[in-house]
Amino acid sequence: MTIPNFSSRHAIDPLAAAAMGTDELRRNFHIAGLFASDRVNLTYTHYDRMVVGGAMPVETELTLEAIKPMGTKTFLERRELIAVNIGGPGRVVVSSESHALGARDMIYVGMGQDVVLVSDDRANPAKFYLLSAPAHRAFPTALMTISGAKRLDLGSLETSNERSIFQFTNGIETCQLVVGMTELKKGSVWNTMPAHIHDRRMEVYLYFDLPEPARVFHFLGEPSETRHIVMANEEAVLSPVWSIHSGCGTSNYAFIWAMAGDNVDYTDADPVPMETLR
Known part of the structure; x- marks a missing residue:
């Protein structure tokens, strides 16, 4: 099991944002440290319940697990996901079906699926940028290469x-x-x-x-x-x-x-x- 690191960001109104200094703006809107070796790092936001994350498998594969703010047993129990690879070649395994992603390729995964993230070369690991929002129905998994976009x-x-x-x-x-x-x-x-x-x-x-x-x-x-x-x-x-x-x-x-x-x-x-x- 992969235990993700996560933090939460509450929604900020425009009047509050206008009064913020540099450090407050960064604490509320800036997200750093997304890609760390063999870690899944997630930020749960209260803007449309969007989850923003990064995963960089190096020595081991990484399983996408639910976090406490979701209140569900699995990550995609009531969500959909897009993963974009901005690193070396890798694979996204969706409920046991493997999909190869090169640099700048994307995969959509619908509600109810399990997801495992894998790098093909630990010397040049994949970097999966993760985006997830609540879903009301399950759409099929879809791979979109950068050349096909x-x-x-x-x-x-x-x-x-x-x-x-x-x-x-x-x-x-x-x-x-x-x-x-x-x-x-x-x-x-x-x-x-x-x-x-x-x-x-x-x-x-x-x-x-x-x-x-x-x-x-x-x-x-x-x-x-x-x-x-x-x-x-x-x-x-x-x-x-x-x-x-x-x-x-x-x-x-x-x-x-x-x-x-x-x-x-x-x-x-x-x-x-x-x-x-x-």
């Missing part, structure tokens, strides 16, 4: 946001998880600007492929009360429904975006006019 090439070097967007969940059925990845081209550093919010869904970003000592300045908060958190490689940040979520790096980078809430419409967002940002 819907790709959108947007932006330009002139606006410092030339990027490729990979929509992982565009072609599969989920209860509420919407997940994809954005990769910025060399010379581009901005993401999600102009900004938007979506009151129907929370969102979480995982920044990765960010070489030391580069950082991303991630912007959050109500459009009229913005704040920032400085992000290093392989760190995640929570975005409540009332908050913008945007970033500017000191180099190019990639990030995985994930949402949960009332709908699975990727385009359902409320644009924020640039002149209203403060």
Whole structure:
């Protein structure tokens, strides 16, 4: 049995967030230390009950086990899961059926299944980024490789946001998880600007492929009360429904975006006019 490490994050309202200093913002919205050898690290959030986690099997396989806040016997008893591999080659075993995941491949696992995570090479272990939300029905397991994801090439070097967007969940059925990845081209550093919010869904970003000592300045908060958190490689940040979520790096980078809430419409967002940002 794999005993996961876990912590909980309670929902924060916009007035409370506006009064927070740097340390308080980081304690409430920033998630570090996701990937540790032979550990499952989970953050249970009270934003649409999203669980954000990381698992890096090295010497042993890792079983995904329930944590106390779930109140269930198994992890996926009443949940669905998406795992994205950002490391070396690995496998996700779903109720005894093995699925190979290369770098940037994703797998969806529906309610009621058991999950085991395995690396193929301990010298180059897989790093499974885990996202889970409550489910109301069981959808079938679906593997989505990075080459099979819907790709959108947007932006330009002139606006410092030339990027490729990979929509992982565009072609599969989920209860509420919407997940994809954005990769910025060399010379581009901005993401999600102009900004938007979506009151129907929370969102979480995982920044990765960010070489030391580069950082991303991630912007959050109500459009009229913005704040920032400085992000290093392989760190995640929570975005409540009332908050913008945007970033500017000191180099190019990639990030995985994930949402949960009332709908699975990727385009359902409320644009924020640039002149209203403060």
